[in-house]
Amino acid sequence: MPLDYQAILDEINDALRPELGQEGKVADYIPALARVPADRFGIALRTCDGFEAASGDSNEAFSIQSISKLFSLTLALQRVGDQVWDRIGREPSGNPFNSLVQLEREEGVPRNPFINAGAIAVADRLVSATKSHAKTDIVELISSLCGDKVMIDQEVAQSEAANGYRNVAVANFMKSFDKFDNNVAQVLDVYFNQCAIQMSCVQLARAAGFLCRDGGHPYRGKSVVSERQARRLNALMLTCGTYDSAGEFAFLVGLPCKSGVGGGIVAVVPETLSLCVWSPAIDESGNSHLGRKALEMFVARTRLSIF
Amino acid sequence: MPLDYQAILDEINDALRPELGQEGKVADYIPALARVPADRFGIALRTCDGFEAASGDSNEAFSIQSISKLFSLTLALQRVGDQVWDRIGREPSGNPFNSLVQLEREEGVPRNPFINAGAIAVADRLVSATKSHAKTDIVELISSLCGDKVMIDQEVAQSEAANGYRNVAVANFMKSFDKFDNNVAQVLDVYFNQCAIQMSCVQLARAAGFLCRDGGHPYRGKSVVSERQARRLNALMLTCGTYDSAGEFAFLVGLPCKSGVGGGIVAVVPETLSLCVWSPAIDESGNSHLGRKALEMFVARTRLSIF
Amino acid sequence: MPLDYQAILDEINDALRPELGQEGKVADYIPALARVPADRFGIALRTCDGFEAASGDSNEAFSIQSISKLFSLTLALQRVGDQVWDRIGREPSGNPFNSLVQLEREEGVPRNPFINAGAIAVADRLVSATKSHAKTDIVELISSLCGDKVMIDQEVAQSEAANGYRNVAVANFMKSFDKFDNNVAQVLDVYFNQCAIQMSCVQLARAAGFLCRDGGHPYRGKSVVSERQARRLNALMLTCGTYDSAGEFAFLVGLPCKSGVGGGIVAVVPETLSLCVWSPAIDESGNSHLGRKALEMFVARTRLSIF
Amino acid sequence: MPLDYQAILDEINDALRPELGQEGKVADYIPALARVPADRFGIALRTCDGFEAASGDSNEAFSIQSISKLFSLTLALQRVGDQVWDRIGREPSGNPFNSLVQLEREEGVPRNPFINAGAIAVADRLVSATKSHAKTDIVELISSLCGDKVMIDQEVAQSEAANGYRNVAVANFMKSFDKFDNNVAQVLDVYFNQCAIQMSCVQLARAAGFLCRDGGHPYRGKSVVSERQARRLNALMLTCGTYDSAGEFAFLVGLPCKSGVGGGIVAVVPETLSLCVWSPAIDESGNSHLGRKALEMFVARTRLSIF
Known part of the structure; x- marks a missing residue:
């Protein structure tokens, strides 16, 4: 039975929204980031087949940072x-x-x-x-x-x-x-x-699409990078994509991820889908606190860990 | 069409055997390891279904070390x-x-x-x-x-x-x-x-079988570890299993691996197979030189990278 | 006019005794050191000519440590x-x-x-x-x-x-x-x-005497070390004798010193005298808190800094 | 008997001049320094009483650097x-x-x-x-x-x-x-x-004169710094003045020194004299190779080490 991604994202949004603002801290080293409200949570994905699902503040643009x-x-x-x-x-x-x-x-x-x-x-x-x-x-x-x-x-x-x-x-x-x-x-x-580029979860989930399609462009026939390069980008994301918590992310989430101090995290399930979650409060390692929890829930629910 | 693992392992063995003894160096910090002949190469795998294939010196026991x-x-x-x-x-x-x-x-x-x-x-x-x-x-x-x-x-x-x-x-x-x-x-x-435990490639490929079977024992009905623990062991192998070359292995091979200075490397393709390659000459990072090449060939040939 | 060393040591003892137990902390990584009462202060010196002066708890033995x-x-x-x-x-x-x-x-x-x-x-x-x-x-x-x-x-x-x-x-x-x-x-x-050797300030001031006498034994005619070696020992004390505070000691005291976590500090005025001060409460750098103050007072009063 | 400084400097110059160009290397990270001929050696001193002595290339200006x-x-x-x-x-x-x-x-x-x-x-x-x-x-x-x-x-x-x-x-x-x-x-x-200031040994020996005069100006009645500050500058020179060789300089020379990669070294004998030696070839630690040897000879000959 195929996964009902929309239901899963809604479930995650419902489960985590009550926790907004409780842990982590919005990046404040520059005023324009410090002003971002902490009570935001958005999540969006796009499958290799072009199916899309999104929940929460998934169309709100944020600073993509790293x-x-x-x-x-x-x-x-x-x-x-x-x-x-x-x-x-x-x-x-x-x-x-x-x-x-x-x-x-x-x-x-x-x-x-x-x-x-x-x-x-x-x-x-x-x-x-x-x-x-x-x-x-x-x-x-x-x-x-x-x-x-x-x-x-x-x-x-x-x-x-x-x-x-x-x-x-x-x-x-x-x-x-x-x-x-x-x-x-x-x-x-x-x-x-x-x-300082601004993007939403929906836009980032789409933009990362080439990484789950062996390098193929999400919308056009041509390649963005070669299959080998796409796989290697995923490998780099897994081992180096989340600051000094890459081991922890691999251990708890098990997907290639790239995060930013703006609170966004892009994740890839090779051959399957690309995903973006955003919540501005980050933990000590610089990764979105609820973003990580959302990815853990997503993987627990879908069993899509690469390991 | 299913992969012909036996043919693939033979092909790798044939391709790499001429390179034996050319690069890398047998670990020599203790005499018993220094005595191991450099001209050995073995490779073995076991699928989740219990199919086995092996080539080269795959039944020769070596020091499993790390x-x-x-x-x-x-x-x-x-x-x-x-x-x-x-x-x-x-x-x-x-x-x-x-x-x-x-x-x-x-x-x-x-x-x-x-x-x-x-x-x-x-x-x-x-x-x-x-x-x-x-x-x-x-x-x-x-x-x-x-x-x-x-x-x-x-x-x-x-x-x-x-x-x-x-x-x-x-x-x-x-x-x-x-x-x-x-x-x-x-x-x-x-x-x-x-x-100081001694094992052969065939034995190690079998012993690592629980890691590609969600923690299930390779031979018996019971679990070795839980599914979650098995996935996390794989994640640790990928991020930390090959000394200070984990990023390089993820980038070039793309499989969870654990290596030892005896020249062995165990690798896992989750849900699919476990594998062991051995060749005693190691590179500066402590990983088997030909072992790494063999794994790169295996992944290129089978496209079984997890990324 | 020659310095009245006894008066100077008494003056230092009088000035610092009221501060006993106020700052610093007795080393407590082993019970036998932790038991030493914090309210002790002793100081003793011996000149190259054999004149001695002492004040406070200068005959009480303590653990000389480093x-x-x-x-x-x-x-x-x-x-x-x-x-x-x-x-x-x-x-x-x-x-x-x-x-x-x-x-x-x-x-x-x-x-x-x-x-x-x-x-x-x-x-x-x-x-x-x-x-x-x-x-x-x-x-x-x-x-x-x-x-x-x-x-x-x-x-x-x-x-x-x-x-x-x-x-x-x-x-x-x-x-x-x-x-x-x-x-x-x-x-x-x-x-x-x-x-774990136990000595008093008086004993340590005497024992360090060879360092202010070009290596000559404090009591006998023979040499302990050569003149060159004695000078070099003093140089080492100045640059390395007080843990990670050697620069600070040189700056504030200006004498070759060797301290221990038991609260003792031996100091040398080349060609002039050797000295030992003891007070068990040590600061974060491992040096006696009042010992350092006493040495600063001694140098301010006598102008015997080597610089 | 007072020391014959002129004879001592001449003796050092005579002894070291044959070694010019044999060891060390002129700093070459910028062309203007790399052009300096390696075969230069100069030494000059000025006592607290205003007596001066100099030998070798002591009036040739060089880059004082550090x-x-x-x-x-x-x-x-x-x-x-x-x-x-x-x-x-x-x-x-x-x-x-x-x-x-x-x-x-x-x-x-x-x-x-x-x-x-x-x-x-x-x-x-x-x-x-x-x-x-x-x-x-x-x-x-x-x-x-x-x-x-x-x-x-x-x-x-x-x-x-x-x-x-x-x-x-x-x-x-x-x-x-x-x-x-x-x-x-x-x-x-x-x-x-x-x-990038250019000075000669003679000029530098004079300029450092306040450090051996308790902070008093070498030529005028007023103070450059207080006595306490002058002593502390000397202490800093001894513990930190010669890059990562301060311990070695204290051990072998035993005088407060400040060196530069241009090959100059200023040294101070408190209460007695200030001195400058220059030879452009520096050793791995960044200090003048012959400059250090000259200072060792000077101290061995005059016994003016502070220790």
Whole structure:
């Protein structure tokens, strides 16, 4: 008997909504994020066959933050292929996501593309490959993937830039190891803008669709990335997608996920569906508190863990 | 059309055998391991339905080393359930497998049960739970799982003990944080002996069968662990099972794996099959060089990656 | 006009006695140390000319703890000379005194002989040089230097051994790097016993006399160490003698010092005098709270800083 | 019998000149430094009484680099007094001088004012205290101290800025911890310029004169800093003045020293004299190879070690 996804998402929404605002804390390092109301919860999915289901605040746009790292890496794979791995590792970091310690020990090579240092290194590659178009190209890729025109929240982008001293430090640190090609300010402009893209759960569930379709575009005949690349993106999400809680997510959820401090989490069930859950209050590890609970419930109910 | 596993394993054996002895290096920190000939390659699998295939030196016994951590953790889950997680984390370590740095920063709580510190903490739990029977109980669990009586190589066990200063350091370090219940020597005796168990690829492929059967015993009606525990063991293998190369294995192979410095690697395709490959020459990360290549070929050929 | 040392010590005693028990905390990691009353303060000095002055509880014996590292190093210099530096550095550690992190990064070579790892490495050298006599030889050296027969508090020694897991870890860790010659238990027996020696301020001021006399014995014609060695011992005390507060002590006191968690601090004014202050309550860095204040007062009053 | 300083300096010059160019390596991270000929050696001293002696290339100007940290700290003590210590520690770093690891662990508080991070923090204080005059004020202080008008080598300053990514990283990192008041570029402009000041051994020996005169100006009646501050500057030099070799310098030389990668080392004999030695080839720790040897010879010959 096929799963009734709409019923399952409604059930999760009903179960978790009473818990809104009880645990976790909305990210407050910049005002534009701190203003987001904590009492939001949305969830949406899209199957490989194009069936969609959604519940709660699933059409409300939020700041995708680190989820953008998934798409900037996808764009880099399209443009430079495996060269992207010349200066970026593929191992979980085992340290808080913004640590410089490891970057120092490994001489300017970030452990993976989903920690800040790694995503900034990806942005450096994109600037080399696209010149001044990197920012536009990321927005266009995402817009194409979700079938809507997505926008950058300029206030968020500017606040990120105004408070991004640690990211400036990280980029200059990589440059000191000669592992960085472009002007730091230009690269960080790309990075701060990609983090400030606004999307809803429905849009993100659609945009991640290529990851459950062996790289095939969610809406068009062509491929976004190769099958092999799609599988590897999923592997990276599983081992590195949720800050220093990747082991815990694998253990408790068992799906490739990429989260952001805006409270969104994108998850993939290979060959089956892509999903996005959003609730702004995050836990100490930077992942949405109810988002994680929702994914645990989803997997318990559907038995769709990859393990 | 069903996969012809026997043909696939033979094909891998034929393709890799010419490469024997070319790359990697047999572990040589103790004489009994250093004596193992580098020119061995074996591979074996067993499906959930009980079909078996094997190729190469698949019946030759080797030192399972860290693969034993999978079985000691399984035994601990049987005996104390989730209490095992009171003093052991579930995150990839992001550091070489024998590092004390992280153990210090995290005040005596090992990052996961598959690094040495974590496996020693598991052994401490087993000693508490089984008194003087821990060693026998591990051997009996494995023997039951593979349907053969497995043996401990006493020379290896004694050599491990004679050279195990770092493990003695690790155990005493945990004890200094009050995170260790039993006598250090007694616990390490369990640990050094479990590492010295000898098994063949065929035996290990069988013994890991419960991991692809939702925890069900490979040969008998009863459960080894619950379905949830089996899935979580697979998740741990994927994120932490191959030393500091877990990200790389997930990226290139895409299966839960547990490796040992004896050159063995156990892999699981959930709901489908369990597999073991062995070739003694290991790479810098401690994983079998040809074992990894074999797994990459197997997944490329069968498309059985979980991603 | 010559300084009236007796008046100065009395003045310090009078000024600080009202503060007894107000700040800091008696070391309590073993019962025999935890029992020491907090309300003790003693100070004593001996000039190069043999003049002595003392005030407060200056004849009460206390556990010299890490101050013993000064004498075990002196003995090692007598027995093996500069060979002692083959496996021990001479740099401040910049880390809490019992850290294994640095020992790992520097592959089993302790940063200096005054951190635990370094003192254990010194004890290893002494065991090699003196066979089973190391413990006796340290006691005899100190007894000769202070002109009294000093004793080991067996209860303290046994408690140190019973709680010394971290030191066991450190010794085994060095052994894993092949930087340790003898049986760990035998070496630690020396180390735990030397820490348990009981001495008074008067005795310690006398015993350190060779350090302000270019290495000359405080009571006899012969040399304890060469002039060069004496100066270098003073240099080591200044840069490494007070755990992770060596910079602070140099800055605020400006004299070579060696402290112990028993609350004692030995200080040296080269060419002038040796001094010992004791008060059991220690601060977070492991140094006697009032001991430090007393030294600051002494230097402010006498202007005997070396800087 | 008074020491014949001129003869001693000539003797050192004669002894070491044949070794020029044999060991160590001229700093080459910027072209203007790499061009400096390796075959230079100069030494100069000035006693508290105003007697001067010099030998070798003692009037040739070189890039003072990190020696400038001594003077910028002196200026900061003049302007803000002990407030300078609010955000800067006084402990040896125990790590290579440009490490970010420790800065991270200690949340943006540099360990001491003589590592790069600490000197940049001092420059931040100076910018707050002097507005746009910090650069000029440092030059004027030094000019006043040595009685000559000193100059900034603009090519060096610009090269430092063009290659100073790690310093940009360090400054932004401190700013990310909210431990930095001013614009990063403005502060680094001060820092890069102070490092590019050109001085000779004779000028530096004079300029450091206040450190051996209890803070009194080398040429005028007034004080540069208080006696207490002068003693504390000497203590800092001894524990932190020679990168990660402070322990070694204390052990082998036994004088407060501040070195720079340009090959200069300033040393102080409190109450007696100030000295500068210069030879451009530096060892792995960043200190002048022959400069260190010269200081060892000077102390062996004069017995002026402070220990």
